[in-house]
Amino acid sequence: MWDGSTFLHYLHSGYLLTGAAISLALSIGAMAIGIVLGTIAALMRMSQRRWLRQPAGFYVWLFRGTPVLVQLIIIYTGLPQIGISLGVVASALVGLGVNEGAYLAEIIRAGVASVPKGQFEAARAIGMTWAKTMRVIILPQAARIILPPLGNSFNGLMKTSSLASVISLEELLRRTELLVQVKFKVLELFCVAAVYYLVLTTLWGFVQQWLEARASRSLSATPGDARARPARIALDNAALSHDAS
Amino acid sequence: MPRCPMTHPDPAMAPKASQPVVIEARNVRKSFGHTEVLKGIDLKVHRGEVVVIIGPSGGGKSTFLRTLNHLDAPSAGEIWINGAPFGFALRNGRAEAVSDAALSMQRRQIGMVFQQFNLFGHMTALDNIRCGPVQVLRRRADLALADARRLLALVGLADRESAYPAQLSGGQQQRVAIARALAMEPAAMLFDEPTSALDPEMVGEVLNVMLDLAAKGMTMVIVTHEIQFARKAADRILFMEDGMIVEEGHPARMVDSPKHERTRRFLRLVGEAA
Ligand SMILES: Nc1ncnc2c1ncn2[C@@H]1O[C@H](COP(=O)(O)OP(=O)(O)OP(=O)(O)O)[C@@H](O)[C@H]1O
Ligand SMILES: [Mg+2]
Numbered sequence: 001m002w003d004g005s006t007f008l009h010y011l012h013s014g015y016l017l018t019g020a021a022i023s024l025a026l027s028i029g030a031m032a033i034g035i036v037l038g039t040i041a042a043l044m045r046m047s048q049r050r051w052l053r054q055p056a057g058f059y060v061w062l063f064r065g066t067p068v069l070v071q072l073i074i075i076y077t078g079l080p081q082i083g084i085s086l087g088v089v090a091s092a093l094v095g096l097g098v099n100e101g102a103y104l105a106e107i108i109r110a111g112v113a114s115v116p117k118g119q120f121e122a123a124r125a126i127g128m129t130w131a132k133t134m135r136v137i138i139l140p141q142a143a144r145i146i147l148p149p150l151g152n153s154f155n156g157l158m159k160t161s162s163l164a165s166v167i168s169l170e171e172l173l174r175r176t177e178l179l180v181q182v183k184f185k186v187l188e189l190f191c192v193a194a195v196y197y198l199v200l201t202t203l204w205g206f207v208q209q210w211l212e213a214r215a216s217r218s219l220s221a222t223p224g225d226a227r228a229r230p231a232r233i234a235l236d237n238a239a240l241s242h243d244a245s
Numbered sequence: 246m247p248r249c250p251m252t253h254p255d256p257a258m259a260p261k262a263s264q265p266v267v268i269e270a271r272n273v274r275k276s277f278g279h280t281e282v283l284k285g286i287d288l289k290v291h292r293g294e295v296v297v298i299i300g301p302s303g304g305g306k307s308t309f310l311r312t313l314n315h316l317d318a319p320s321a322g323e324i325w326i327n328g329a330p331f332g333f334a335l336r337n338g339r340a341e342a343v344s345d346a347a348l349s350m351q352r353r354q355i356g357m358v359f360q361q362f363n364l365f366g367h368m369t370a371l372d373n374i375r376c377g378p379v380q381v382l383r384r385r386a387d388l389a390l391a392d393a394r395r396l397l398a399l400v401g402l403a404d405r406e407s408a409y410p411a412q413l414s415g416g417q418q419q420r421v422a423i424a425r426a427l428a429m430e431p432a433a434m435l436f437d438e439p440t441s442a443l444d445p446e447m448v449g450e451v452l453n454v455m456l457d458l459a460a461k462g463m464t465m466v467i468v469t470h471e472i473q474f475a476r477k478a479a480d481r482i483l484f485m486e487d488g489m490i491v492e493e494g495h496p497a498r499m500v501d502s503p504k505h506e507r508t509r510r511f512l513r514l515v516g517e518a519a
Contacts, residue, residue, distance in 0.1 A: 118363035121316055122422075126377035126429055127353035130345050136380055141367050 007188040010179070011195065019175035020196040026092055026171055027158045033097025034157075035150075038104025043134065045109055056105065063102035069163050071095050076167040092164040092171075100157055104150065111146035112138055144215045151208035155201050162197075172196055261480055264292040266328070267433045267464045268313060268355075273322035275308055275488075282308045284488040285322065290433065293462045297475040297496070300485035301511055306468045309485065310435050313466065314355040315348055326354055327432060353381060356426030356434040360441050362418040364410040370397065370421045371406040374428045382429065389428075396424040400454050416447030420454055433464035440471060452478075470515055476500045484508045 010016055037059075044056035063071065076091040086094060115138050123133040165174035176193040180186050268290040275283040282305045290296050298306050311317040313324060315332040323340065324331040331351050333340040343351075364373050375393040378384040384392075397403050400420035410418055419439055426434055436455065440448040452474050459465060459478045469475060475482055475496055482499040484492045484507070492505045503509045 116363075118359060118361050119365060122357075122359065122363035122365065122425075124316060124349070125314060125352065125355075125357040125359075126425065127349050127381045128377075129349045132380060136376070137365055141365075 003185055003188050006183070006185045007191060010185075010189060010192045013192075015179065016172065016175055016192060016196065019170065019172035019193075020200065022169075023158065023161050023171040023173075023197075024200060026089075026096065026164060026169070027154065027161045029093050030096035030100055030161065031154050031157055033093060034100025034104050034153075037098060037101025038108050039139075041101060041105035042108035042112060045105065046112065060102045060105050063099050064106075068095065068099045068160060069166065071099055072163055072167055088167060088169045091167055092161075092169045095167075096157065096161060096164065100153065103153060107149045107153065108142070108146055111142035111144075114145045115141045147212050147215050148208075151204070151211065155204055155208075158200050158204065159197060261291050261294045264294070266290065267292050267294075267326065268466065269325040270309075270313065271323045271325070273309065273312055273319045273324065275305070275312055275317060276320045282488050283312065283319070286485075286488075286490060288483070288490070290464060290466060292464055294480045295459045295465045295467065295478050296481050296483060297479040298466065298468045298483045298485050299470065299472065299475065299511070300483075300491075301514075304486045305488040306485050307437050310357075310437050310466065310468055313435055314352055314357055316357070318342070326351065349381075353377075353429050354432045356429055356431035358419070358422050358426055358434065358436045358439050360438040362410070362415070362422045362442070364413075364418050364422055364425070366410055369407045369409055370402060370413065373410070373421055374425045377425065377429045393424075393428060396427055397421070399427075399457075400424045401450070414447060415443045416450045419443065419447075419451045423451075423454055423458075427458075433466065434458070436465065436467040436469070438468050438470065440469065472500055472512065472515060484511065486511070 041056040041059055044052045045060070047053050072091065072095040075086060075095045076088065079086065112134075119137055119141065120133060123137040124130075128136065161171060162173040164171055165177065168174065170178075172193055176189050180189050183189065266289045268288070270286055270288040273283055273286045274281065286309055288296070298309070300306055308317060312319045315324065318332060323333065329351075330340070332343060332348055334343050334347075335341075364370075365376065368376060371390075371393050374396055375389040378389040378392065379386060394403065394406065397406055400423055402417060402420055402424075405413060405417065408417075410421075413421065423434075423439075439455070440451050443451065448471070452471060455465070455467070455474075456478055467475070467479075477496075479496045481493060482496050483490050484499065484503070484505070486507055492499070492503060492508050494504075499508070500512065503512060
């Protein structure tokens, strides 16, 4: 029997809503870690120097080649055995973030490779260092290529974050399970969880569309069309102002 | 005997030759794998001098130009800029490579204009030009802006400052690229076939900007197939083939009465033989 009123009741329960918020926060945190690690790994893998290339290659190989669930369990329950205790939240963030970074490294590398070599040379020719060339010229242009797969990856991450329930992090799925144990409304409660995930990924879909439209404006403008003057994306005044790097 | 008009005597005696040397290449060699593309090139470019390099495809002209600002590091030999070692430092009489930061600092002195323009695609014309001064020279924003506008006007594009590269014609893009290089106030400019990617009707507007620069005393090394432009703008023409400078001389003499059979054959091929 489907209990419609239970379903509707928990659709706006503070307990599960908080769980969804924790899932979202966990995803954002892991994504931030993933973007940092992924960018570093991508740049290392494109280096001329083998001692930079190889560790990055090993990282990508290791974390793409093993299940993230296994990685989470090793980090949370395995590492304390050798004296590294991270706690639930840190374990989940590190596990999901490091795993995400390995996937993003490939995405970012492809994006950087899509920027014509002439952009790099022109930047070098006006005296930019390698790092400045990457930051000011290459990565902003690679962003257009990187953004769609990056957005899809974040969609995936919001769902994958449910794996953190196995290390007892009280995110959406874990809270749903706890509730099921006392209310015994299995179908209704898991359907509520599913709806929450759906809302999260759907909202993200809108954000993603908006971001992609913004990023593609400058380069898709047609020649001579003065009215299609796009907003400056990467080189706003902040980027132009003196920075300390 | 080839007829030699010699309005100018030997280039070594031209007035610009008494100016200080800006760019010096000493026995520059470059190999890619086992193929030697540059086979020991010597060149001195004096202040205000315009040197044009011509020669058949694959002869190493681009490679040589790129070694001059270390976009390609020479496999052997040295580059000196304004009497200082470029891309290397002398320690106990031995040449050692310098750091990326130091090399980048030195590169500011040499502007480069590419065949494919290579304007930064995510920046407006104005931002392309002031990007270097602001990011690299750390010039004050208002000064960089004023300077960028002045340079845009100089290349005749004052009204297109907020256009993105994709909104500009090839000729306009190349003029912005020249302004971008000029914004760094380089001691010399390198041009690698700046008009080869342009539709014929746009070649003139770019060459005119370059003639203008030459008249203002800019030191330039230009790779081009525009022989008539070379004849007009150059103080010296070098003919390069198979990684070597086969012949060099005063433009009129080089174009009208080349000494070497290979130079003659090349000029005949590009339709400029006397
Ligand atoms: N990065 C590279 N790796 C391997 N070979 C290269 C590289 N760059 C240039 N070469 C080779 O060096 C030779 C000289 O090339 P270069 O581009 O300097 O000639 P060029 O005189 O500029 O010709 P073009 O008139 O066609 O531009 C060519 O045989 C080319 O294939
Ligand atoms: Mg070339």
